[in-house]
Amino acid sequence: MRLEIGKINITDIRFAEKSKIEGGVLYVNAEDLKPVVLEDEKIRDVCFDIAKPGESVRITPVKDVIEPRVKVEGKGGEFPGWVSKxxxxxxxKTLALKGMALVTAGKIVGFQDGVIDMTGPGADYTPFSKTLNLVMVCETVEGLKQHDYEAAVRKAGFRVAAKLGELARGIEPDETVVYETCGIKEGIEKYPDLPRVGYVAMLQTQGLLHDTYVYGVDAKQIIPTIISPTEAMDGAIVSGNCVSACDKNPTYVHQNNPVVEDLFAQHGKTINFVCEIITNENVYLADKERSSNMTAKLCRMLDLDGIILTQEGFGNPDTDLIMNCKKIEAEGVKTVIVTDEYAGRDGKSQSLADADPAADAVVTGGNANEVIILPKLDKVIGTLDYINKIAGASDKTLREDGTLEVELQVITASTNEMGFGTLSAR
Amino acid sequence: MSYFILTNNPLVKEEFGKSHEVEFIDGRLIDVLTEARDKISCGDILLSHPLYGSVKPNETPYRSLLLQRGKKSGGSDFPPADPESVRLIGNAVSTFEKFIVKKEITNPLLLEDFQVVDLSLLRSAVESADR
Incomplete structure (x- = not known):
């Protein structure tokens, strides 16, 4: 499959009378976007705000982060199963608004985490302090149940991202990158001497606030399957995961998966990047067994020499991670796992909730228990009402001087397990 | 499949109490894990993972698990312990102990949110078990 991503560099976002992209500036008329959100009768109101790198702004609680894109050539449209067929x-060909993100924020449950600081020490830990952020805070109708609230805000985010992406239609991109994978036979003939490498992406799939969707399907219902890595770039995989901010994979990260980027960069040079395999992380143990069996079988059937395996979350998925690693290694396929650590505040505890000698090649995204003091910032988009209740916080989190004492867990994508953050170790 | 639910979540008891066998523990999350550990050491088998994927064990007060009663074999008075269940519950208890437990949650709205999430995760396991 061959996908061209045309990158349109956005250098500023401003509210204006007319929504458009001109000279690299995204002009937004929030009144254009409101009806797109409010077409879902479960949402009562929405407000938009802008947060720029370096500003004294804290966004919390963050639900999802999405990169606006538009499909201009080829089959389908963005976010298939949600916005498109x-x-x-x-x-x-797909056009992407680079340097910016749509952030959906607001309370869904009372313990929801997700902090993006646009300045200060917290900003160093989140990649989304470097993007120009259009933030969307939804208010839903009274009495809406948690499941309905999550779904309404999730889907509204995709609709708004698609609407913003449409503004790019007809604009000449600043840069175009081509991503192309071969068919099985074609790849073997074209790169007979290069190792065949795959990418196995584990998707969080456990229930409310812990879900991921593939072409609109709840991924806990799938058995592992093969996709082209370019499918995720068009929004085929989207996030419904609202907690564990540090190591969840927002939709933006599926669209811009750094493992996929790096594998493509080596494709045809040092490796033959064959495909992406997606699998799930279910609650029921027999589901875990079945999925890891299938994943290992696919790796074998595709005659892969090696794979990179990424997970999402901590605890329960560590068991999927280890099951996948053990079984894939047992098929003779070399496996590198990418994870993060919950090694305690002093970093001395066991990092994962499961382990095996087969997991002997590990890349870490950092220790989520590490403590950080976040300064008081001038403006909050969303609310600080729940900051003491979230993962990585305690009743001492919001201190008298307005500073926050938290673990890295609260910061969006700080220990991301696709390597989207900045932390690691050697 | 014959199984039972071990839980300290009143919403799970309310939801599944009439249709499924529910053992309710009036206690904390760690009490559910240690009770499960005791049952597993006497031969019961874990059917669902004892940790969540995102909500941390020091954050939520609730936990619900699916277990299968062990079957006696040979001449022993007790069924043999299932090694994988022993390993998973042991890791879960160790993981719980690693996290610093926060102040007890008393806000009823927050408690309800945690109950709903725990119910949702358990339901996904029950749906798999009942297929």
Whole structure:
């Protein structure tokens, strides 16, 4: 499959009378976007705000982060199964608004985490302090149940991102990158001497606030399957995961998966990047067994020499991680795992909730228990009402001087397990 | 499949109490894990993972698990302990002990949110078990 990503560099976001992209500036008329959100009768109101790198702004609680894109050539459209029909995406041409993100924020449950600081020490830990952020805070109708609230805000985010992406249609991109994978036979003929490498992405799939969707399907219902990595670039995989901010994979990270980027960078040079395999992280142990069996089988059937395996979350998924690693290694396929650590505040505890000698090649995204003091910032988008209740916080989190004492867990994508953050170790 | 639910979540008891066998523990999350550990050491088998994927064990007060009663074999009075269940519950208890437990949650709205999430995760396991 061949996908061109045309990058349109956004250098500023401003509210204006007319929504458009001009000279690298995204002009937004929030009144244009409101009806897109409010078409879901479960949402009563929405407000938009802008947060720029370096500003004294804290966004919390963050639900999802999305990169606006538009499909201009090829089958399907963005976010298949949600905004577009379920055509297979991942080929043709897509335009992406680079340097910016749509952030959905606001309370869904009372313990929801997710902090993006645009300045100060917290900003160093989140990649989304470097993007120009259009933030969308939804208010839902009274009495809406948690499941309905989550779904309404999730889907509204995709609709708004698609609407913003449409503004790019017809604009000449600043840069175009081509991503292309071969068919099985074609790859073997084209790169007979290069190792065949795959990417196995584990998706969080356990229930409310812990879900991921593939072409609109709840991924806990799938058995592992093969996709082209370019499909995720068009929004085929989206996040419904609202907690564990540090190591969840926001939709933006699926669209801009750094493992996929790096594998493509080596494709045809040092490796033959064959495909992406997606699998789930279910609650029921027999589901874990079945999925890891299937994943290992696919790796074998594709004659892979090696894979990179990424997880999402901590605890329960550590068991999927280890099951996958053990079984794939047992098929003779070399496996590198990418994870993060919960090694205690002093970093001395066991990092994962499961382990095996087969997991002997590990890349870490950092220790989520590490403590950080975040300064008081001038403006909060969202609310600080729940900051003491979230993962990585305690009743002492919001201190008298307005500073926050938290673990890295609260910061969006700080220990991301696809390597989207800045932390690691050697 | 014959199984039972071990829980300290009143919403799970309310939801599944009439249709499923529910053992309710009036206690903390760690009490559910240690009770499960005791049952597993006497031969019961874990069917669902004892940790969540995102909500940390020091954050939520609730935990619900699916277990299968052990079957006696040979001449022993007790069924043999299932090694994988022993390993998973042991890791879960160790993981719980690693996290610093926060102040007890008393806000009823927050408690309800945690109950709903715990119910949702358990339901996904029950749906798999009941297929």
């Amino acid at each position: 379920v055509d297979t995406v991942g080929s043709g």
